[in-house]
Each structure stands twice: as structure tokens, then as C-alpha cells.
Amino acid sequence: xxxxxxxxxxxxxxxxxxxxxxxxxxxxxAAGSVRLAGGLTLGGLFPVHARGTAGRACGPLxxxxxxxxxxxxxxxxxxxxxxxxxxxxxxLGARLLDTCSRDTHALEQALSFVQTLIRGRGDGxxxxxxxxxxxxxVPPRRAAPPERVVAVVGASASSVSIMVANVLRxxxxxxxxxxxTAPELSDSTRYEFFSxxxxxxxxxxxxxxxxVRALGWNYVSTLASEGNYxxxxxxxxxxxxxxxxxVCIAQSIKIPREPKPGEFNxxxxxxxxxxxxxxxxxxATEDDIRRVLEAAHQANLTGHFLWVGSDSWGAxxxxxxxxxxxxxxxxxxxxxxxxxxxxxxxxxxxxxxNNRRNxxxxxxxxxxxxxxxxxxxxxSDASTRKCTGEERIGxxxxxxxxxxxxxxxxxxxxxxxALHSMHQTLCPxxxxxxxxxxxxxxxxxxxxxxxxxxxxxxxxxxxxxxxxDAPGRYDIFQYQATNSSxxxxxxxxxxxxxxxxxxxxxxxxxxxxxxxxxxxxxxxxCGPGQRKKMVKGVPCCWHCExxxxxxxxxxxxxxxxxxxxxxxxxxxxxCRPMPVVRLTWSSPWAAPPLLMAVLGIMTTTTVVATFVRHxxxxxxxxxGRELSYVLLTGIFLIYVITFLMVAEPGATVCAARRLFLGxxxxxxxxxxxxxxxxxxxxxxxxxxxxxxxPFISPTxxxxxxxxxxxxxxxxxxxxxxxxxxxxxIDYEEQRTVDPEQAxxxxxxxxxxxxxxxxxxxxxxxxxxxxxxxxxARSVPETFNEAKPIGFTMYTTCIIWLAFVxxxxxxxxxxxxxxxxxxxxxxxxxxSASVSLGxxxxxxxxxxxxxxxxxxxxxxxxFKTPTVAAPLKCEDTxxxx
Numbered sequence: 085x086x087x088x089x090x091x092x093x094x095x096x097x098x099x100x101x102x103x104x105x106x107x108x109x110x111x112x113x114a115a116g117s118v119r120l121a122g123g124l125t126l127g128g129l130f131p132v133h134a135r136g137t138a139g140r141a142c143g144p145l146x147x148x149x150x151x152x153x154x155x156x157x158x159x160x161x162x163x164x165x166x167x168x169x170x171x172x173x174x175x176l177g178a179r180l181l182d183t184c185s186r187d188t189h190a191l192e193q194a195l196s197f198v199q200t201l202i203r204g205r206g207d208g209x210x211x212x213x214x215x216x217x218x219x220x221x222v223p224p225r226r227a228a229p230p231e232r233v234v235a236v237v238g239a240s241a242s243s244v245s246i247m248v249a250n251v252l253r254x255x256x257x258x259x260x261x262x263x264x265t266a267p268e269l270s271d272s273t274r275y276e277f278f279s280x281x282x283x284x285x286x287x288x289x290x291x292x293x294x295x296v297r298a299l300g301w302n303y304v305s306t307l308a309s310e311g312n313y314x315x316x317x318x319x320x321x322x323x324x325x326x327x328x329x330x331v332c333i334a335q336s337i338k339i340p341r342e343p344k345p346g347e348f349n350x351x352x353x354x355x356x357x358x359x360x361x362x363x364x365x366x367x368a369t370e371d372d373i374r375r376v377l378e379a380a381h382q383a384n385l386t387g388h389f390l391w392v393g394s395d396s397w398g399a400x401x402x403x404x405x406x407x408x409x410x411x412x413x414x415x416x417x418x419x420x421x422x423x424x425x426x427x428x429x430x431x432x433x434x435x436x437x438n439n440r441r442n443x444x445x446x447x448x449x450x451x452x453x454x455x456x457x458x459x460x461x462x463x464s465d466a467s468t469r470k471c472t473g474e475e476r477i478g479x480x481x482x483x484x485x486x487x488x489x490x491x492x493x494x495x496x497x498x499x500x501x502a503l504h505s506m507h508q509t510l511c512p513x514x515x516x517x518x519x520x521x522x523x524x525x526x527x528x529x530x531x532x533x534x535x536x537x538x539x540x541x542x543x544x545x546x547x548x549x550x551x552x553d554a555p556g557r558y559d560i561f562q563y564q565a566t567n568s569s570x571x572x573x574x575x576x577x578x579x580x581x582x583x584x585x586x587x588x589x590x591x592x593x594x595x596x597x598x599x600x601x602x603x604x605x606x607x608x609x610c611g612p613g614q615r616k617k618m619v620k621g622v623p624c625c626w627h628c629e630x631x632x633x634x635x636x637x638x639x640x641x642x643x644x645x646x647x648x649x650x651x652x653x654x655x656x657x658x659c660r661p662m663p664v665v666r667l668t669w670s671s672p673w674a675a676p677p678l679l680m681a682v683l684g685i686m687t688t689t690t691v692v693a694t695f696v697r698h699x700x701x702x703x704x705x706x707x708g709r710e711l712s713y714v715l716l717t718g719i720f721l722i723y724v725i726t727f728l729m730v731a732e733p734g735a736t737v738c739a740a741r742r743l744f745l746g747x748x749x750x751x752x753x754x755x756x757x758x759x760x761x762x763x764x765x766x767x768x769x770x771x772x773x774x775x776x777x778p779f780i781s782p783t784x785x786x787x788x789x790x791x792x793x794x795x796x797x798x799x800x801x802x803x804x805x806x807x808x809x810x811x812x813i814d815y816e817e818q819r820t821v822d823p824e825q826a827x828x829x830x831x832x833x834x835x836x837x838x839x840x841x842x843x844x845x846x847x848x849x850x851x852x853x854x855x856x857x858x859x860a861r862s863v864p865e866t867f868n869e870a871k872p873i874g875f876t877m878y879t880t881c882i883i884w885l886a887f888v889x890x891x892x893x894x895x896x897x898x899x900x901x902x903x904x905x906x907x908x909x910x911x912x913x914x915s916a917s918v919s920l921g922x923x924x925x926x927x928x929x930x931x932x933x934x935x936x937x938x939x940x941x942x943x944x945x946f947k948t949p950t951v952a953a954p955l956k957c958e959d960t961x962x963x964x
Contacts, residue, residue: 122177129238287556613656
């Protein structure tokens with residue numbers, strides 16, 4: 085038979101034959117199903133009742149998921165059969181069963197779809213049946229032969245569809261689900277006869293990942309009901325979030341299929357172990373969703389969790405009934421749908437009189453109108469209102485079309501269109517069924533199902549890909565309070581997803597925060613100037629570390645050091661040029677040395693002018709006029725160097741600093757050394773002979789002085805030639821710990837050592853002069869310059885001994901440029917002032933204010949020859 089092409093081998097699996105023979109007649113028979121007669125029969129699987137407890141197969145009635153969907157199939161069949169252009173002459177019948185929201189019960193029910201095929205095999209089925217005997221040897225009662233089912237609409241839950249698909253596949257019966265979205269069902273190698281008019285959860289998971297990212301969340305937990313739907317949905321969400329990045333999973337919690345008491349309280353406690361993960365991605369059954377919300381309410385965590393629900397939540401009111409506060413802000417997703425007005429008119433006109441074909445409608449009537457029907461021989465509870473039968477749906481009760489009604493209708497029409505195309509091919513021009521379609525080939529029908537393309541009940545295209553999946557189109561809802569009352573709230577559509585997300589973030593409302601999206605972050609964003617230090621193994625968690633010192637935030641993970649000439653901005657997000665400073669004329673540090681230099685220059689000028697004017701007076705001549713002018717020139721240059729040290733560095737100023745820094749001191753100390761050496765040689769020579777020592781004439785003294793000075797000049801000229809002077813900006817000199825205090829220093833290209841090097845030769849001359857001053861300390865009082873020179877050199881040595889530790893001790897100071905320049909210039913001015921004050925101020929004072937002392941003294945004769953020569957050399961110029 086064609087119907088058995090999906091079964092390999094000549095015999096049916098013994099287990100299936102045994103299940104069929106042992107299936108309870110009450111459950112698989114007509115007593116537990118809705119039957120419509122027709123030439124071709126479609127099967128239907130609907131969760132009319134919830135899962136039973138305490139050993140019972142079925143529980144309470146499910147008005148929306150069960151009755152609404154079942155009635156949608158009846159409505160669709162009525163429309164197909166009434167359409168003269170669709171399957172002309174062929175009436176579609178149906179056999180609709182209750183799965184009781186349990187996969188094992190659904191499997192028992194689905195066996196009735198294949199009973200005809202099992203009976204028709206005949207090869208061994210009778211033998212298996214004959215082997216079964218009831219107690220007492222009575223053969224089992226055989227039910228009336230069931231209709232041949234050509235295709236099945238259903239089931240709802242993915243776990244149920246998977247269980248049923250495994251059986252229908254063996255008998256090549258196509259199956260179209262209106263609600264099963266588990267990605268596992270997209271495996272055409274395992275479920276080749278399964279199709280669905282709803283998109284798989286892989287699309288739904290992608291849409292949920294996009295929602296999470298659009299809300300700025302990166303740390304969420306997942307919650308799944310045990311079973312294919314919940315576990316596959318979460319697995320797809322986790323995989324997609326890992327591939328796209330940016331979303332981390334704090335916890336993945338699974339709700340057991342048979343939860344124990346307190347299980348949902350335990351779930352809430354586990355979710356609170358990661359309180360920052362406020363976003364909860366929930367793939368769960370309607371019952372589990374409700375019990376999770378109840379546990380959150382009991383834990384007083386209303387408003388803490390931010391729910392993102394899958395299509396099992398959708399826009400249903402039953403999961404949140406009396407739990408509206410817990411649901412405020414919940415974002416749910418539902419395959420794109422539209423309310424079918426024709427179905428609303430059909431369903432709202434159903435009554436106990438015109439809907440006797442639905443065996444569960446009476447139970448629905450009682451549940452919907454909160455009344456009780458009475459039948460003969462039964463008594464109603466006195467506390468329960470009796471049903472009158474005159475109640476009307478939508479008038480005497482609330483009514484809202486269930487979200488999957490559209491897809492049930494589309495599934496029926498998809499089979500009808502496929503049968504119509506198959507009929508046109510196999511039975512051209514034939515009205516009604518032809519022999520080519522009796523029986524209907526399931527594999528051929530599957531090919532026609534996969535090829536259908538039509539506008540569904542909502543006006544959207546209905547089609548299938550090679551795996552039997554429908555395209556992904558979703559509406560996104562948020563449950564929002566109305567007039568600050570959660571009880572009066574409702575689901576508002578806030579976006580759509582069709583390969584890309586369109587979410588109206590401004591339309592979102594949150595409990596307590598208005599339009600501000602609450603955070604669901606492992607770590608708060610780092611502030612400006614901070615980098616992320618990632619937590620190992622958790623890419624969405626990090627610690628914030630400040631970019632301190634001279635570092636700036638290059639990117640969110642890296643701090644880089646600013647270039648040497650720059651410092652970070654105030655918030656360390658970038659770099660800015662470091663301000664450049666120098667010792668200016670208005671600086672307080674420059675005032676003392678400039679004042680001393682001005683006074684020194686004025687004093688020196690006064691002394692020189694006095695000596696020039698009284699050039700031939702005894703005091704001037706006794707001072708050694710030539711060397712005095714040289715010495716005064718050196719003192720003048722020492723004072724002048726202060727202005728060069730304060731002036732803005734440039735090539736000319738830097739060259740002048742190199743030249744004059746050591747030239748003034750060298751010139752002064754060369755002259756003093758020459759004069760001290762002359763005194764010492766005259767005194768020593770006078771002890772041994774009456775002949776004067778050589779090279780004591782003024783000309784000789786000048787030659788010696790300039791020869792000593794030329795060493796300094798030649799050295800500086802060589803330095804200028806080897807390394808031309810220029811100004812530099814030193815960014816390390818004032819690179820303080822606090823970048824805000826950092827400065828670049830504009831200065832000449834002279835290091836501390838090279839600066840001291842300019843003075844080394846002068847210091848050598850100073851030390852040598854001091855040595856001669858010490859040796860000449862016993863010179864007779866007649867040599868009136870010996871002791872002043874000695875005091876000058878002693879004081880100068882003290883000044884420079886104090887200068888060295890101050891100069892080098894402040895090398896690391898932020899005020900280095902000011903302290904060192906001031907110290908150097910003050911030391912130079914002091915040494916010059918000591919020489920000027922000790923050697924020439926007294927003489928100038930006598931010349932100006934006591935001219936009577938500036939006269940030629942009478943020459944005296946000494947008996948000792950040792951003093952005759954010196955006396956002559958002091959007062960007159962000795963021959964060379």
C-alpha cells in the first residue's frame with residue numbers, strides 16, 4: 085500500500101502493534117475525540133486540558149490554548165468545505181484529540197491515527213491480535229475501524245510534536261504544527277514529515293538576543309522548562325549570544341518536568357545569586373511561567389526581574405492573571421499574527437445548541453461562565469450558579485482571541501492547498517476523489533505541502549523552506565500598566581522582528597523608572613579615563629581601573645602613556661600639549677638676582693669711572709691699574725650674566741651664556757691669581773735677593789692674565805663649533821607626579837654638568853688663587869692688597885661651597901629651573917660683590933670722600949734688603 089512507503093521491511097515493529105492492541109478504547113476511541121466525517125480525514129492534536137497530577141493523565145481545562153485552537157481548526161474546515169474552488173467535490177473530515185499537555189498521553193492518542201494502516205498490513209497483525217487475550221480467555225473487544233488520516237495538524241508543545249513525529253514518520257503521514265518551535269524539529273533527516281507554520285526558536289532566539297542588545301543589557305540568566313521546547317530554545321539563545329558576542333549568561337536554570345514543592349522558590353533564590361543579571365530569558369510552559377511569577381511575588385521581588393518571554397508567553401493573560409504587578413515591563417515575543425475577525429464572529433456565536441460536535445464545549449461553557457450544567461440524575465452544587473444555556477461569549481464573559489488561532493487556520497489551509505494541487509495533478513477534470521488519491525500517498529503529499537505558497541488568514545504569505553520551517557516574523561509586546569494600575573494593564577506592541585529588529589525603545593515603560601531602561605549588567609560602564617580589566621572566563625564582567633599618572637584611555641581596554649611632550653586631559657580621555665615655562669623677567673625668582681646685578685653693575689661702573697678719573701692718583705696706581713681694569717671688567721661680566729640667564733633662551737642667548745658664564749669669573753680669578761702670585765713671588769724673592777722676580781711688570785701681568793683667560797675662551801669656542809647652541813624644551817625636568825603640575829621647561833641645551841663645566845676652570849683658578857692667598861698671608865702690612873685678596877678668596881670659597889649642594893640638591897625639585905638659576909646667579913653676584921667690596925669699594929671711598937689720603941707718601945729706607953724691592957714695585961712700575 086502507498087501509505088506504508090515510509091516503513092521499511094515487510095512487517096511492522098512488534099512494539100507498535102502491541103501498543104495499538106493495548107491502547108485503551110476510551111482514550112483512543114471516539115469517546116475522547118471530535119470527529120467530522122469526510123472523504124479525506126485530517127488529524128488534530130490540541131492541549132484541551134493541562135497536565136494531570138496525582139497519577140491522572142489530564143488536569144484542568146485550558147480555555148484558550150485548548151478550546152480556542154480546536155475551534156479554529158473546526159472553523160477552518162468549515163470554510164474549506166464551503167469553498168467551491170478549493171478541493172471541489174472533496175469534503176475534509178477530521179479527528180481531533182486531546183494531548184493533555186503530556187507527550188506520553190499524546191503518543192497514545194496519536195496511535196489512533198495509524199490504526200487503519202496497521203490493520204491494513206494484515207501480515208501478522210491478526211496473529212499479534214490473536215495472541216492477546218483478556219482475563220478468562222475472552223478476546224479483546226475491537227472498536228469500530230477508524231478513519232484513514234492523511235495529515236495531522238499539531239501538536240502544540242514541541243516535546244509532544246517530537247514524540248508524535250517519530251510515529252507519523254514511520255507511516256509517511258505529513259504533520260504541520262501551529263505552535264511547536266523547537267529548533268530540533270528543523271532536522272529534516274529525523275523529522276522529514278514535520279512542517280510548521282510558525283518559525284523555529286532559532287529565529288525567536290535571534291530576535292531575543294537582538295532585543296537584549298537593543299536594551300543595552302549584557303548579563304542575563306535563562307530559565308527553561310525541561311523538554312525540547314525550553315531546552316532547545318535556551319540552547320539556541322546561548323549559542324547565538326556566544327557567536328554574536330556582547331551578551332553573557334549568568335545562570336541557565338532548568339525547571340523540572342515534575343517540579344517538587346518549593347522548586348520555584350528555589351529557582352528564584354538561584355536567580356538572586358547573580359542579582360546584577362536582572363534580565364531573565366524565559367522559555368517555559370504557561371504553567372511554569374505563572375508559578376515563577378508567583379514565587380517572585382512571594383519573595384517580595386516585584387520589579388526586580390526583567391522578563392523576556394518567548395512565544396509560549398506571548399500576549400496571553402492566563403500566565404499573569406492576578407500577577408500583573410510581577411509582569412509589568414515584561415517583553416514577550418509572538419510570531420507575527422493578526423486577529424481573525426471571521427473566527428471571532430464564529431466563536432462568539434457558538435452555544436451549547438449549535439456546537440454539539442465539540443465534546444469539550446460543555447466543559448468550556450462551565451469554566452467560561454462560572455456556572456454548572458445539570459444532567460438527568462445529577463445534582464448541582466448549591467453554591468454554584470446553574471448555566472441557563474442562554475449565556476453569550478463576549479457578552480456574559482470576557483473574550484480575547486488566542487494568539488495561535490491564526491496559525492491553526494493556516495496549517496489547515498496549507499494541507500487543503502496541498503491536497504488541491506495534488507488533486508489537480510492526479511485527478512485532472514475529476515470532481516471528487518479519483519482512484520489515484522485513494523489511498524493518499526503521504527510522501528507525495530509532503531512534496532505538495534512544501535511547495536505551497538498562499539496568503540494566509542492574516543494576509544501574510546504562508547510557505548515552507550526545505551526543512552519545513554516558516555519564515556521568521558515576530559511581533560514584540562510589552563505588558564504595561566494603564567493609569568498606574570497593573571490590573572488594568574495590557575500587552576502593547578512595541579516592535580517587530582523580521583530578520584532585523586525594529587524596537588520602539590521610547591514606547592517601553594518600566595515599573596517605577598518610567599522610560600528609563602533598567603540595567604542588566606554584570607559591571608557598570610567604566611567612567612571616562614577608566615579601562616576595563618576583564619574577569620577571566622566572563623567576557624561581560626570587568627573591573628574598572630583608572631588611567632592614572634600620565635596615561636590616557638586609548639580604548640575601553642587600554643591605557644596608554646601620553647607622548648613626552650603631552651599630558652593627559654583632566655578626565656584622562658586624551659592628551660593635551662604640556663605648557664612650557666621659563667624664568668621670566670616678572671618672576672619672583674628673578675627679582676633678587678636682577679636687583680643684585682643692577683646694583684653690582686652700578687657699583688662697578690662707579691668704581692671704574694672713579695678709577696678712570698683718578699687714574700694717576702697713588703691709590704689707583706698702587707692697585708695695579710691694568711689688572712684692576714681687567715678684574716673690574718670680569719666683575720662687570722659676572723653681573724651681566726644674570727641678565728643672560730633670565731633672558732628667553734634662543735640660539736644667540738644660549739651662545740652668550742656659554743661664552744660669558746665662565747668668561748667673567750675666569751677673567752676675574754685670572755687677574756686675582758696673577759696679582760696674588762706676583763705678591764707672593766716678590767715677597768719670596770725678597771727673602772733671597774734684592775733683585776726683583778721676573779714677569780712682574782704690568783705688561784707681563786696682562787699677558788699672564790689673558791693667557792689664563794684664553795684657555796676658557798678656546799674651550800668655549802671649541803664647544804660652540806662642535807655643538808652649536810640652541811634652545812630646547814625639557815619635558816622631564818618638571819614632570820611631576822601630578823600631571824596637572826607638569827610643565828615643559830624652555831632652556832638652553834646645557835645640562836647641569838655642562839653648566840658646571842663652564843665654571844670648572846674658573847673654580848680651579850679660584851682655588852689656586854686661594855692657595856696663594858694663604859701662602860701670602862704673612863706678607864708685611866705694607867702690601868695692603870694681600871690680606872683683602874685673602875679675605876676675598878676665603879669668602880668666595882665659602883659661597884661656592886654653599887652653592888654646590890644647593891644646586892645639585894634641587895635637581896629633582898619641580899622648581900628646579902627657578903632655584904638653580906637663582907642660586908647660580910646669586911652665587912655669581914655674591915662672589916663678584918665680595919671681590920668688588922673687599923678690593924675696590926674701600927679705595928673708591930677714600931678717593932671720593934678722603935682725597936687727603938690719596939697722596940704720595942714719603943719714601944723710607946729700610947735696613948733689611950728684603951723689603952727694598954717690594955716697596956719700589958708697589959709705588960712704581962718696575963722694569964721688566
